[in-house]
Amino acid sequence: MPPPKIIEKDNYVRVRHRMVETQLIPRGIKDKRVIEAMLTIPRHLFVPEEALWSQAYSDFPLPIGEKQTISQPYMVALMTEILELKGSEKVLEIGTGSGYQTAVLSMLAEKVCSIERISLLAARARKVLDSINCSNVVIRIGDGTLGWPEEAPFDAILVTAAAPEIPQCYIEQLNVGGRLVIPVGDIYTQVLTKVIKTAKGVIKQEMGGCRFVKLVGRYGWTNENTY
Ligand code: SAH
Numbered sequence: 001m002p003p004p005k006i007i008e009k010d011n012y013v014r015v016r017h018r019m020v021e022t023q024l025i026p027r028g029i030k031d032k033r034v035i036e037a038m039l040t041i042p043r044h045l046f047v048p049e050e051a052l053w054s055q056a057y058s059d060f061p062l063p064i065g066e067k068q069t070i071s072q073p074y075m076v077a078l079m080t081e082i083l084e085l086k087g088s089e090k091v092l093e094i095g096t097g098s099g100y101q102t103a104v105l106s107m108l109a110e111k112v113c114s115i116e117r118i119s120l121l122a123a124r125a126r127k128v129l130d131s132i133n134c135s136n137v138v139i140r141i142g143d144g145t146l147g148w149p150e151e152a153p154f155d156a157i158l159v160t161a162a163a164p165e166i167p168q169c170y171i172e173q174l175n176v177g178g179r180l181v182i183p184v185g186d187i188y189t190q191v192l193t194k195v196i197k198t199a200k201g202v203i204k205q206e207m208g209g210c211r212f213v214k215l216v217g218r219y220g221w222t223n224e225n226t227y
Helices: 013-023 032-040 052-056 071-084 100-108 119-131 166-174
Strands: 062-065 068-070 091-095 111-116 137-141 154-159 175-186 192-197 201-208
Touching: 013 071, 032 100, 052 062, 052 137, 052 154, 062 091, 062 119, 062 192, 071 100, 071 154, 071 175, 071 192, 071 201, 091 100, 100 111, 100 119, 111 119, 119 137, 166 175
Parallel strands: 091 111, 091 154, 111 137, 154 175
Antiparallel strands: 062 068, 175 192, 192 201
């Protein structure tokens, strides 16, 4: 499927350019398709509180309600670049949150399956994604630590919440040659980890430090309330 026809020009075009030029390119983001997506997707629409739109393109995460956050733009770009998407992939995303990362993925892959455990966030994300015509996205409400067996296998899996360890089902639900990106560590700091599935096993690479909200579920953190 061709990339979704997104986006009319909005008032934030220049701000997005500045975000790319000051936050992404100097830190080494190179993939032209990722840069194009970051220039195109109207990030402010995914920030539920309009009073925060003026900060939507700033170099930090922002609250989206339910104690969750929309990730920092650089982190979205970095994780997406690591997935090495070419356009024909089926991608699984865990932690839809605002839906912003979902929209970026939807421009770069054939189909995005995204799981969110908080139904209010899933509903909001769906609405914004529909409003910008991201028609190649399906969202499920549930525990993403189980993956999505009915939709597997995937060419890429992106987890946007922090896991104590890598749930085995993600490896099982990846195609050979597929990539998984997941923050792994304790609840304060994690290492962004890339896993490549090969015919002979998995290759793990550490891609730098990061800090995400918790992946809460059967194969993640079981207690929502510990910080
Ligand atoms: N990519 C999102 C990040 C949102 S924060 C964005 O930029 O907006 C991480 C999200 O993961 C939160 O919305 C949280 O509710 C969700 N989450 C945590 N554990 C989950 C689980 N087991 N399954 C699905 N979603 C989960």
